[in-house]
Amino acid sequence: MSESTSATRGSAGGQSGKRGLWSSRLAFILAATGSAVGLGNIWKFPYITGENGGGAFVLVYLLCIAAVGLPIMMAEVMIGRRGGNSPVKSIRNITQAEGLNPGWRLVAAIGVLAAFLILSFYSVIGGWAISYVGTAASGALTNQDADAIGAIFSGLLASPGTLLLWHSVFMALVMFVVARGVRSGLEKAVSILMPALFVLLLVVVGYAMTTGHFGEAVSFLFQPDFSKLTTKGVLVALGHAFFTLSLGMAVMVAYGSYLPKGISIAKTSILVSIMDTVVALLAGLAIFPIVFANGLEPGAGPGLIFQTLPLAFGQMPMGSLFGTLFFVLLIFAAWTSGISLLEPLVEWLEEQKGMTRRTSTLAAGLSCWLLGIASILSLNLWADVTPLGMFSMFEGKTIFDLLDFLTANILLPLGGLLIAVFTGWFMSRQALENELALSSGSFSLWYNTLRYFTPIAVAIVFVYNLI
Numbered sequence: 130m131s132e133s134t135s136a137t138r139g140s141a142g143g144q145s146g147k148r149g150l151w152s153s154r155l156a157f158i159l160a161a162t163g164s165a166v167g168l169g170n171i172w173k174f175p176y177i178t179g180e181n182g183g184g185a186f187v188l189v190y191l192l193c194i195a196a197v198g199l200p201i202m203m204a205e206v207m208i209g210r211r212g213g214n215s216p217v218k219s220i221r222n223i224t225q226a227e228g229l230n231p232g233w234r235l236v237a238a239i240g241v242l243a244a245f246l247i248l249s250f251y252s253v254i255g256g257w258a259i260s261y262v263g264t265a266a267s268g269a270l271t272n273q274d275a276d277a278i279g280a281i282f283s284g285l286l287a288s289p290g291t292l293l294l295w296h297s298v299f300m301a302l303v304m305f306v307v308a309r310g311v312r313s314g315l316e317k318a319v320s321i322l323m324p325a326l327f328v329l330l331l332v333v334v335g336y337a338m339t340t341g342h343f344g345e346a347v348s349f350l351f352q353p354d355f356s357k358l359t360t361k362g363v364l365v366a367l368g369h370a371f372f373t374l375s376l377g378m379a380v381m382v383a384y385g386s387y388l389p390k391g392i393s394i395a396k397t398s399i400l401v402s403i404m405d406t407v408v409a410l411l412a413g414l415a416i417f418p419i420v421f422a423n424g425l426e427p428g429a430g431p432g433l434i435f436q437t438l439p440l441a442f443g444q445m446p447m448g449s450l451f452g453t454l455f456f457v458l459l460i461f462a463a464w465t466s467g468i469s470l471l472e473p474l475v476e477w478l479e480e481q482k483g484m485t486r487r488t489s490t491l492a493a494g495l496s497c498w499l500l501g502i503a504s505i506l507s508l509n510l511w512a513d514v515t516p517l518g519m520f521s522m523f524e525g526k527t528i529f530d531l532l533d534f535l536t537a538n539i540l541l542p543l544g545g546l547l548i549a550v551f552t553g554w555f556m557s558r559q560a561l562e563n564e565l566a567l568s569s570g571s572f573s574l575w576y577n578t579l580r581y582f583t584p585i586a587v588a589i590v591f592v593y594n595l596i
């Protein structure tokens with residue numbers, strides 16, 4: 130941590146010298162990118178793109194990233210840096226400094242809760258990826274047909290013990306890094322993991338180029354056919370922009386609180402958004418040539434990676450090697466996102482309960498791990514348990530489905546909407562101008578987008594998801 134950067138300029142709370150800051154702008158960019166790039170990019174983006182017909186959906190998604198995601202990311206990072214503490218305390222610091230209702234800190238509380246709930250099942254999916262490294266490396270995928278590959282996947286889901294083992298390993302990996310704190314843990318981990326991720330992804334794209342179906346994949350992804358775009362597709366794209374940029378969850382507030390003063394929030398947020406988008410598109414370019422080369426269905430749904438890709442890996446030369454690399458890559462991506470999902474709660478426990486970082490990591494991680502067990506069981510033994518099934522909205526939803534629904538479709542848009550309203554309508558314009566230090570034209574563009582466009586767009590997603 131540098132002495133000079135902890136001297137604050139008009140900060141509401143002040144980044145206290147004890148907390149430690151990112152050592153450089155690059156470190157923040159790596160960490161924020163590590164959070165943004167995850168299962169959302171590599172697993173979810175390709176399959177929702179496949180389901181929604183390709184090009185036109187991708188175009189709308191890109192617009193959503195630029196016009197909704199980016200302004201909110203800037204707002205979140207700004208709140209974190211200005212408040213200089215955990216998300217909850219950062220917002221309280223700002224409300225105190227500006228004479229606003231302290232109840233706004235509940236926005237951060239929603240985010241901390243959402244992050245905690247997401248991590249509980251994110252870790253289970255991260256566990257699937259770990260399990261597939263072994264499956265791919267052992268050669269078990271080689272020359273198998275679709276039924277056999279499907280059986281491997283359903284066999285995994287049907288086995289609570291195996292799922293629990295890999296869920297535990299994933300959570301332990303996350304806790305290990307978070308417990309070591311920002312400088313020695315997070316920062317070091319992401320500065321190794323992120324570049325490795327890029328390289329591994331390029332390796333798979335390189336292979337995909339040799340399949341002879343690369344051109345087909347490129348036109349699928351980048352030639353918009355608006356007849357394939359539905360209203361629902363637009364809304365899916367908007368919602369995914371949130372998830373993939375780690376927004377609405379206080380995660381970027383938490384990371385922003387470690388960002389030294391004097392570093393441009395706009396430039397860094399733009400860079401992070403671009404890198405997140407590039408990884409998603411690279412994932413598409415890696416996956417779709419393989420899908421087309423093997424005559425597979427782009428709209429196969431959530432099983433695309435775990436059921437369809439192993440089939441392709443099993444058929445290609447050196448498939449065991451590429452398959453193993455691919456799932457290692459997926460673990461890296463999920464790991465750095467998992468770290469960012471645990472961080473807000475750990476910060477909060479440190480501050481509010483006066484726990485040491487180790488204790489708070491242990492408390493938060495173990496509770497999350499416990500909750501994850503419910504998700505594991507809902508894939509097999511509790512497959513018929515639908516706790517809120519009496520409400521039509523939640524009909525047929527297992528615990529796993531409920532957690533996903535509650536976070537992605539309710540808490541996350543709500544958190545993002547409130548962040549936009551808090552920043553755009555309540556915080557003083559002067560404070561925002563100071564913190565962002567933009568030219569007046571760029572500032573107005575950001576400010577008006579956040580005040581008008583963003584809340585309306587997000588409200589549409591939110592309402593849509595409720596009905």
Ligand code: PHE
Nearest residue numbers: 165167168169170373375466
């Ligand atoms: N952005 C991550 C992904 O795309 C998921 C995530 C969401 C991580 C929210 C942190 C916070 O997989």
